[in-house]
Amino acid sequence: MQAARNLLAYLMPPGADEFENFVNYWLDLKRADGFEKRQRAYWIDRVPPENRAPRWSILGDVFGVGVSQPKDPRETQLRIGSVLTLERQTRPLR
Numbered sequence: 598m599q600a601a602r603n604l605l606a607y608l609m610p611p612g613a614d615e616f617e618n619f620v621n622y623w624l625d626l627k628r629a630d631g632f633e634k635r636q637r638a639y640w641i642d643r644v645p646p647e648n649r650a651p652r653w654s655i656l657g658d659v660f661g662v663g664v665s666q667p668k669d670p671r672e673t674q675l676r677i678g679s680v681l682t683l684e685r686q687t688r689p690l691r
Contacts, residue, residue, distance in 0.1 A: 609617055627633050638644040656662040 607620060609620075624633075635646070639646055
């Protein structure tokens, strides 16, 4: 059984030949590097991605909540320093 091919369309204004060429070129590049196959597998075929990195978290990555102790003590100092800097910058102006 042959897999059905999905058709995607992007509306463009009349006479947008240069933009159409750009979009077609970008699509060719994405096909060549495997992006189209990966996206089709994820969104259409529902295949989970391989080697998925953990998602970024402000609690875990900035404040260290739920994360094991850092290997380097300077890491904690840098984390605290960046949070203090952020707090100073977000104070309301008078």
